[in-house]
Amino acid sequence: MLLASAVSHAQTITLNFQGTSATTFPGGPGDCTNQVPIVQWTSSGLSGANACGSLQVWVTNSASCGATPATGSDGGTDMIIGTFSLATATSGNSNSFRFSDLPGLSGVGCSASVDISNAVCASVQYRASTVGDCTTVQAANLTVRYDNVPPDPPSVNLLPQDSQIVVQLSSNNDPDVLYYRVEYAVQPPSDGGANWFTLPDISANVTSKPIQGLANETTYLVRARSLDEVNNLSAYSDTLSATPEASNGFWAEYKAAGGHEAGGCNASGVAVPSLVGALVALVTLLRRRR
Amino acid sequence: MRWTAVLAVLAATGASAQTVVHINQPPPPEPAVGFLFELKMGTFVPRVGDEPGLTSNPYETIFGNKSMLYGGGEFAFIAWHGYGAVSVGFAAGYAEKYAPAIIQRTGELSTEKTALILFPLRLPVAYRFDVTWSRWGIPFVPYFKTALLATPWRVTKGGRTEVVNGQSGAGLKWGYGFTFGVAFILDVLSKQMAKDLSTDTGIRHSYIFGEYNVDQLNDFGKDTLNLSARWFTFGLGFEF
Numbered sequence: 001m002l003l004a005s006a007v008s009h010a011q012t013i014t015l016n017f018q019g020t021s022a023t024t025f026p027g028g029p030g031d032c033t034n035q036v037p038i039v040q041w042t043s044s045g046l047s048g049a050n051a052c053g054s055l056q057v058w059v060t061n062s063a064s065c066g067a068t069p070a071t072g073s074d075g076g077t078d079m080i081i082g083t084f085s086l087a088t089a090t091s092g093n094s095n096s097f098r099f100s101d102l103p104g105l106s107g108v109g110c111s112a113s114v115d116i117s118n119a120v121c122a123s124v125q126y127r128a129s130t131v132g133d134c135t136t137v138q139a140a141n142l143t144v145r146y147d148n149v150p151p152d153p154p155s156v157n158l159l160p161q162d163s164q165i166v167v168q169l170s171s172n173n174d175p176d177v178l179y180y181r182v183e184y185a186v187q188p189p190s191d192g193g194a195n196w197f198t199l200p201d202i203s204a205n206v207t208s209k210p211i212q213g214l215a216n217e218t219t220y221l222v223r224a225r226s227l228d229e230v231n232n233l234s235a236y237s238d239t240l241s242a243t244p245e246a247s248n249g250f251w252a253e254y255k256a257a258g259g260h261e262a263g264g265c266n267a268s269g270v271a272v273p274s275l276v277g278a279l280v281a282l283v284t285l286l287r288r289r290r
Numbered sequence: 291m292r293w294t295a296v297l298a299v300l301a302a303t304g305a306s307a308q309t310v311v312h313i314n315q316p317p318p319p320e321p322a323v324g325f326l327f328e329l330k331m332g333t334f335v336p337r338v339g340d341e342p343g344l345t346s347n348p349y350e351t352i353f354g355n356k357s358m359l360y361g362g363g364e365f366a367f368i369a370w371h372g373y374g375a376v377s378v379g380f381a382a383g384y385a386e387k388y389a390p391a392i393i394q395r396t397g398e399l400s401t402e403k404t405a406l407i408l409f410p411l412r413l414p415v416a417y418r419f420d421v422t423w424s425r426w427g428i429p430f431v432p433y434f435k436t437a438l439l440a441t442p443w444r445v446t447k448g449g450r451t452e453v454v455n456g457q458s459g460a461g462l463k464w465g466y467g468f469t470f471g472v473a474f475i476l477d478v479l480s481k482q483m484a485k486d487l488s489t490d491t492g493i494r495h496s497y498i499f500g501e502y503n504v505d506q507l508n509d510f511g512k513d514t515l516n517l518s519a520r521w522f523t524f525g526l527g528f529e530f
Contacts, residue, residue: 159402161400162391162447247392247394247400248352249402249452250348250459253392254515255455258345262461263460
């Protein structure tokens, strides 16, 4: 009976960020004083009757959880964000905290160039049966990330075309890159400054993007930056130049050679009725076949 | 079949009185009507340069006179089956050719691609001299088709329809065509497989074929974009 009871009522703790199903919550330089979402905890199979102590929720100083809050190997101390009695509740919310409170940032501050991931953990000891030692059940499925390290600048290649320049982009295998920001300008005289225009951010899944509406036989400068998930901007790529040139496709070459075709549907007087008549005859034959 | 029966009777004549004579049943006659389905492919060079008044052949200039690749299918209804077969059908296909555009100022090749894209449609009427197979057992069936052609066409540059002086490089081209072909009846390779295929799927015959097409595709002789061609197609067909 006891065994069956233990199996049917497994003891678990689950954690989630309030208002989002994401298990990692990232923040960047602009988020230092912003609050991390409240951590919600829910227990199952646990109560005041079998708990050996209080449930603790904390943020570690590393990417993994220990059994209990502790002093991290890097000198930082885990931050407890809530202690709860299972005798009074089986779920609840942690205390609020800011990115700047993260244990991984203690001693260095938000302005440091760091990319840290701190795990959010919960644990409680419980007794599986009325006799015997207490064992620990814990949850470690959430992470808070603070990223102040810019991604690598993208590699850029330019293909000058007719009234446009195609910008080929590569993230250089940097997994943090989510977007590219491409800027272009007419190449100024040697003593002048360039007047840069910025394209809307381009997803890193896109490997080439045309800059359209450019003047042919005018030299343009193009440069790009990468953005990561918290809008850290990389340094600029190399600035490249390209000159769009008018080109002839087959149609332009045909017209230049004196072609008389004007495009559109040149339906001859007999062609359309012939086609329709033939189709009707085919359909009639098919229907007669049935 | 008849020879088999005669031989069996002759053998029986010289055998004992208890010999059982087996006479094979003649094959069922070919149904009067049916359907054909063909998949085909080929290559061709449109005779763009044949248009009167052109100062050069733009197809050759852009595409280097290389062939367009064509793939398509044809569905036909066998309307009459007697001494040969007459069918009417509908064929649709796709052909394209890509090449770099040419920079106007320098004449060099651009990084931008231009393409000629065709969607050939045709309404063919065909006569197949299939007596060669059905009566004489020769697995080659010659045939002839004449067809009304309609080909939507489009020229692109950089993935978009090319426009020159407000004229869009797209349209519909009409014409007519003739086709001469020979089909090789695959049934001859394995009659048992052919029989099983007919029983299981209703496909009475399968065949491969090669054909020569003479297409006049210039709006019935007008001085416009000439997409006429002389070309071969090859494919696989099924009669059911």
